[in-house]
Amino acid sequence: MHATLSGDVVRAGERARERFYDSSGYGHPVDAGALELAPVEAAHLLYRGDLDSVEGPDGTAMDFRAFLESAAVSEIAFLVYKDLRDRGFYLSPARAGWSDSSAARAAVDDPAVDFVVYPRGSGPWDDEVAYRVGVVSEREAVPAGDLGDLVLAVVDEESALTYLATEHREVSGTSEAELPTGVSGELLSDRLLLWDPPAAVYDRGFYGQPLDDRDGDVIQLSLLEAAFLARDGVLDVDGGAEAVVERGREVEGERFDRRLRVYADLRERGLVPKTGYKFGADFRTYADVESVDDLGHSELLIRVLDGGHTFSPRDLALDVRLAHGVRKEMVFALVDGDINSGGPDDDGIEWLSVTRLTP
Amino acid sequence: MHATLSGDVVRAGERARERFYDSSGYGHPVDAGALELAPVEAAHLLYRGDLDSVEGPDGTAMDFRAFLESAAVSEIAFLVYKDLRDRGFYLSPARAGWSDSSAARAAVDDPAVDFVVYPRGSGPWDDEVAYRVGVVSEREAVPAGDLGDLVLAVVDEESALTYLATEHREVSGTSEAELPTGVSGELLSDRLLLWDPPAAVYDRGFYGQPLDDRDGDVIQLSLLEAAFLARDGVLDVDGGAEAVVERGREVEGERFDRRLRVYADLRERGLVPKTGYKFGADFRTYADVESVDDLGHSELLIRVLDGGHTFSPRDLALDVRLAHGVRKEMVFALVDGDINSGGPDDDGIEWLSVTRLTP
Incomplete structure (x- = not known):
């Protein structure tokens, strides 16, 4: 069977609709019973031998090799499309009109999404989406703002694929400790010493070492611990919290402020950051610290x-x-990120979890 | 017992020599039977209660707290010194005259070395050194040229210690494959396709996927593989090896040249880099590839x-x-580093292995 490339669409005739769309979810039907395929779908049909050739705008017939080498199709998109098909999924390009499902239609408006992947056994005629997939080469920079509700399909330089699931999440815990105020501390060059601390500071609050x-x-x-405790009134240090923050900026620059915001936010959410x-x-982070003698496994790794x-x-x-190797979840704390809520709880920090995925 | 700080040396009297040096390897004896201590050694003796105080230049007597808070001693050096003592080692500051051993004297000339640590049971009077230790805070930048024959003792922001052993090493393997020449390949945007490759390219040479x-x-x-094979005459591609290298620079910048040098060097040394x-x-890297059907575990991770x-x-x-978690050794390939050999085998690449160490 043959088809024709026109712009960024490959058109095939009536039989194609039955053979490719109805039975396998390729393309999308258009008026007059024809089928429109995205170039990556046409490339896959050429690769399988289901299409013999695609006719280019200049009239030449392209086989799989010529089509893949042409500018019509991205080779990394093809590799990901093929891999997901090999894994038994139907999927559509995130293009307007390519799928009836509302979830797929929503993905069209997100420029980071390249494919909508349906649950195994479902297709573009159903109203379910398993994954929203963005295709990137190993060498591409990926803006943090693109991530969340997206599976990143990374094609490495040797053409192997890795899938990373990215999700926004909330973080919370139940750790809290009543601490006395006015604990005296001495600032050294980049840490503080408490020479005569109440036991609860370490034993209950899990502050310090x-x-x-x-x-x-x-x-x-x-x-960081000192700046937080000084602001909280627990720690009494020459120059107050500001002196500690100043020292932090001296040794770490503006990163210190960013990390302190995340540290404080984690503490306020009931987690103990170490x-x-x-x-x-x-x-x-530890979500549920009651006492350091009974410390569980730390659950999250946070990068600010x-x-x-x-x-x-x-x-x-x-x-x-x-993170996977040490049985923890990797969470990025994006400070002053692309925050959507804007509500009263908006602390300016977005929590982005990234995990390996085997689709 | 008391001692006196003068410049960067703490002097103690005759009894100190017997008590601290002869029995425990602190300090070094000087004429007239006195003992000179480095401030970090004096801090440790104060901490243990073996010294009661150190008299400062202004005549004030400093206890452990006052001494540690003074500018005389670095708190991170103290933490490392104490930890190594706790682990049962004798150690000396890397200062001229502090140790008789030739290995320790050599360390004095290396500004990255802070302590020479003797094997357990040995001391400054023996001619053996177990570790040359450099102390750094987590926040310090460490020049690659400082590393090699050095144990880096890193003090993190919460005052916990990690030891990293750094060594220059050679890398070599036995992988080699006879490949035909003139294999035709087609350059796509950032990879090459061989449409009709001889089986040996992948099966024996483990090139490509x-x-x-x-x-x-x-x-x-x-x-990278394509540039190497094109230079080697195996691969025939439009524009030759230069076209592939040009494409590499377009997508990766000068990093591509650095990585290609390391890739080629590894291949020439009999390793297969993937x-x-x-x-x-x-x-x-795989050291001994005969066939991809019989591929062992890859031994090294290389960062260029x-x-x-x-x-x-x-x-x-x-x-x-x-690297430790996946049972591989981490090796840094330093291109045009501080190369010492300069001989005919000098390929301008220094191989630096870094591993975790529990002293």
Whole structure:
């Protein structure tokens, strides 16, 4: 069977509709019983041998090889389309008119979505969408604002695929500790020492780290912990919270302010953030701390980023792989990101979870 | 017992020599039977209660707290010194005259070394060094040129320690494949397709990735693989190797040249580099490939960097932790780094291995 490329659409005749759309969900029917295919769909039909050739605007007949080498179809979109078909899915390009489902129609308005993938057994005639997929090459920068409710299909330089599911989520926990006020601390170059701390600071609040295992020993606080506790009235330090924040900016620049906002927000949401240094992240978090003697597994790894951040897929792969290996979930805290709510609870932080997906 | 701070040395009397040096390896003996201590050693003796106070230049007596808060001693150096002592090691500051051993004297000339650590049971009077340790805060940038034959003791913002062993190493393998010349390939936007490749290209050489599992199927080459094979005469492509390299520079900038040098060097050393994308690295490598049907575990993860690179300890921690989790060794390829050999085998690439260490 033959078809004709015109603009960004490949048109096939009546028999095509029955053979490709009705039975396998390729393309979308148009008036007069014809079928319109996106170039990536036509490429897949050529690859399978279901189409013999596609006629170009200049009248030449293109086989699979010529079509793939032409500018009509992106090779990485083809690789992803083929992989999802191999996995048993029907899918449509995110184009107006290509699918009846309301979920698919919504995806058309999101420029980051390339394909809408239906649940196995469903197709463009159903009203269900399993994944909204965006196709990127390993070398493309991906704006943080594009992510959330999107499966990123990354094609690496050797043409292998990885799927990353990105979702906005809420974070919350039940950790809270009543602490005394006026605990005295001493600022050193980039940490604070509490020489005579009440036990609850560490034991209940899980703030700081003891210098040693000896009872009643010195507690070392990070600058973030100290700034938070000083603002909260718990910590009493020369120069107040501002002196701690100033020191933080000296050693870390504006990143310190961003991290402090996320630290404070996590604490206020009932999570205990501790350093994620060993995992290459900003924080690991514990959702339900009652006492440090009974500490569970930390659930999240948090990386703090500016809302305008663009991800390199390789860095994303590294973070997500590591988190998976240590049984934690990777969550990016996007500060002053593309916040939608704007309501009274809007703290200017968007939480973006990224996990590996096997469709 | 008391001692006196003068410049960057703390002097203690005759009894100190017997008590601190002879029995525990603190300080170094000077004429007239006195003992000189580095401030960090004095801080540790104060912490243990073995020294009662150190007299400052202005005559005030400092206890542990006052001494640690003074400018005389770095708190992060103290944390590392204390941790190594807790682990049962004797160690000396890397200062001229502090140790008799030739290995320790060599460390004095390396500004990246802060402590020389003796094997357990040995001390400054022996001629053995277990570790040369450099102390850094999590927030410090570490020049690549400082690393190699150095254990980096990283103090994170919450005052916990991680040790990273850095070593220069050689890399080599036994992979080699006889390939035909003149294999024809077609350049797409950022990969190449071999439409009719000889089986050995993939099966023996482990170049590229088949588009499908079907026999005799299309092979997809990365731009790196293609540039290498085109230079080698195996691949025949419009515009030759230069056209592939040009495309690589378009999509990746000068990084492409650096990565191609490392790719070619690895191949010439008998390793098969494949993409390390899933591990967030440039390459994973196989040392002994005879056939893709009998592929072993890949041993190394390679990240390609400019020789003038400075590491953030957090990024290092991330790479090393991930490599450890997937049972591979993390190796940085420093291109045009601080190369010492300069001999005929000097390929301008320095291989730096970084692993976690529990002293």
